[in-house]
Amino acid sequence: MSMPNPTDPQPTDPAPTDPRAWKAPESQADLDRIVESRLAREREKYKGYDELKAKAEKWDQLEDEKKTPSEKAIEEARATASGETAAKYDQRIASSEVKAVAATLGFLDPADALTVLGSDIPKKDDDIDTDELKKRVEKLAQDKPYLVKEPSRTPRTRPQPRPGEKQQDTTGKPGTGKAAAALRQLGANRRSN
Template identity: 35%
Template sequence: MTTEITDTGTEGTEPAGTEITPPAWTAPATQADLDRIINERLTRERAKFADYDTVKARATKLDEIEAANLSDLDKANAARDAAETRATEREATANRKLIKAAVTTAVAGKTADGVTADDIIGYLGELTVTDDGDIDGLTETIEALLEAKAFLKSAAPAAPTAPVTTTGATNPARNSNAGQITDISGMSPPEIAQALAEGRLDSLLG
């Protein structure tokens, strides 16, 4: 009987589970061999980083560009913030002037001597100016303040007195008994005439 042997493997392939043993290292025989081995290894390592300087230069340039862009952005943001601050300050100044003018008009003739618009504003606290430039409820707020703090309010004007009317003669001597002469026996004619003109004989003459 003939036995057939079939090759089922692949040339150079070890059966599964077979451990491959690397070839044993042999020390260089001469210094020249050692130098050659070292130079070959250095050449391989240098080849791995042949473009390192180029990559490094590109990375440095990219960092510089990003830094420049960031600097420009910071400058733009700072300029924007400064502009917004100036606009806010201008608006606040304009509002303060508007409020003072409105309060001055609203309290004209209503406050005690020495009370200024700034005093009233101090008691009113924060006032808000609308987009239309109005101060909502300012008049009502001031009236309520003056009622609550009477010392800020001006005194009520004195009631006018009724005029004194007279009848008859306009000479005050004729409307009073003061200085009336009841006896003319000791008076000279000129004295009598003067007393008569002054109305001091009215009570005597009836």
């Protein structure tokens, strides 16, 4: 065996983060002490936050006071315009969505769905709730079926002839039907007379 080198670091007590060294608190007082020490460390991190927040608010107030009335008016106009623009485009998106769903469901005029539903735009997390719009259009189609096209019906077909019956020629070529045969007969009778 080799001799330990005196310059090598000597093992110490296990670190508190070592899972083998962790020991559950034995009493409520021990747990309270542990939690309180952790809270104190966190409070120390954010010690000057309230003071910093107050300074930032004061700075914003001073910057606001420095602005001329025209700068304030410009900022207010920009905020108003951006809100109006967002509302305008939300309305356009909602109307396009309603028209698309209405066309898919077979409305005679998809714009009718938009007119009947009105301008109330359902929102979800500051976005247009397209699922809710779709539900509203589907409900409108059920409540007012006269706005929707009737489902297309299959065209009537001619009955098939029974076995042994003479089948009519339905190829659609000129001169092959009963009327054409009757005209040929009439022409032949006139020529012979």
